[in-house]
Amino acid sequence: MIKSLRPLFFASLLLPLALPVSAAPINTALSPNVEKALKASKLQDNALSLVLIPLNGPGTPTVFNADVSVNPASTMKLVTTYAALEMLGPNHQWKTEFYTDGTLSGGILNGNLYLKGGGDPKLNMEKLWLLMRDLRANGVTQITGDLVLDRGFFMQPQLPQFNDDGNDENKPFLVKPDSLMVNLKALRFVARNDNGKVLVSVEPPIATVRIDNQVKAINSKQCTGGVRYNPVTQPDGSVNVTVGGQLGEGCSSQTYLSLLDHATYTAGAVRAIWKELGGSIQGRDRLAPTPKDAKVLARAFSPDLAEIIRDINKYSNNTMAQQLFLSLGQRFRNDADG
Incomplete structure (x- = not known):
């Protein structure tokens, strides 16, 4: 199937230049x-380059600024x-x-x-929960030793910095x-005004993320105003998140943030799920290869892979695309590649 698409793929790249x-x-x-969409986004016509070619049935090709060199941006995910x-297949x-x-x-x-x-x-988180449920079903309840994370699968080169949205390291994308990436390392914060009291929660409930709730409940049915999150990383790697702003009666607000490094997030997620399943881990968290x-x-x-690719391209997921890129390197990279 893939080989049969290869000629069509490259032909589609050359077709705009080959049409007589x-x-x-x-x-x-x-x-x-x-x-209209360009004007609404305050963009000039020369900011767009496109080629539309009918693949099946009648239709008229559209070619606009096709010979102009532009930044390919997320189309490189293709x-x-x-x-x-x-x-990989x-x-x-x-x-x-x-x-x-x-x-x-x-x-x-x-x-x-x-x-x-x-x-x-x-x-x-759902997949990790199912995996840990299998661990529990196999008879494990208490763990006397350490929780050891083996993150040695990828041989990561020095990747170029992806500077977008001010290079805000708290942005999930x-x-x-x-x-050993879990849940795209995202923390979901939810604030709710329930009967005049604002409750703030985080999912997954990782112990090293602490919330200082300063959101004010206001007597308004309109969900206006806003909730602000101010995370501060502590010397021990934990994060204190001060949540401020105001929230009307019956209103809620949610946001996703990336606040922890991969190891801290993954270990915290594992411990949170294991606790929910009634288990315990007596040792500490550390990094090491699996014996x-x-x-x-x-x-x-x-x-x-076919399903994961749909997610990558539909949602233009940067992190998943990089995971895929490194997976190719893990499988096919050799010493001669440097």
């Missing part, structure tokens, strides 16, 4: 709706995802696994619990890739 003058008429003007389909999956170097007796795991990442771009003789306790697989 005597071919079907070509539209070189923008539609009124596009013109190159990454096409390469992944060609090289549409059914490729990533795996995430729990291992131990200890022994299990009576629900007590005497040893360390290793969480080995495989670069899954879509390891969300600027999260950098990681072998070669460790025993697997539970394993989860990602959706197929």
Whole structure:
């Protein structure tokens, strides 16, 4: 299937240059709706370059500023995802696994619990919960050792900085890739005015994120005003989030922020879920490779690559695209590549 699409893909790139003058008429003007959208965004016509080509049935090609060099921006994700389909295959999956170097007796795991990442771009909280539910179903309740994160799957080069939206490191779409990325490292904050009292919660409930709720409840049915979040990272790596503003009766507000490094977020998410499942981890959190003789306790697989690519391109997800890029390098990179 993929090989059959290859000629069409490259032909579509060359077609705007190859259409003869005597071919079907070509539209070189923008539609009124596009013109309106450009004006609404305060953009000039020369800010847009496009080529629209009918693939099936009748239609008139549209070519506008097609010979102008522009920044490809997020359309470059098409190159990454096409390469992944060609090289990894549409059914490729990533795996995430729990291992131990200890022994299990009576629900007590005497040893360390290793969480080995495989670069899954879509390891969300639900998938992590299911994986840990399998761990619980396999008889594990208490863990006497450490929670050890194995993030060695990717060999990460020095990637160029992605400077967008002021390079605000708290923006979820600027999260950098990681072998053991969970939930795109996003924290969901929700503020609700319930009977004149504002409640603020965070999901997942990671212990190293502390909330200072200073939001004022106002006697108004209109959900105006706003809620502001001011995170401050502490020397120990925890984050204090001061939440301010005001919220009307019955109103709610939510936002997503990235406030922790990958290791702290993942370990915190694991501990939060394990606590909900009635388990405990007595040791500390640390980073280390999984021992070669460790025993697997539970394993989860990602959706197929074809499904993940739909998410990457539909939502233009920067972090997932970088995960995919590094997955290609992990599979095909060799020493000669430098």
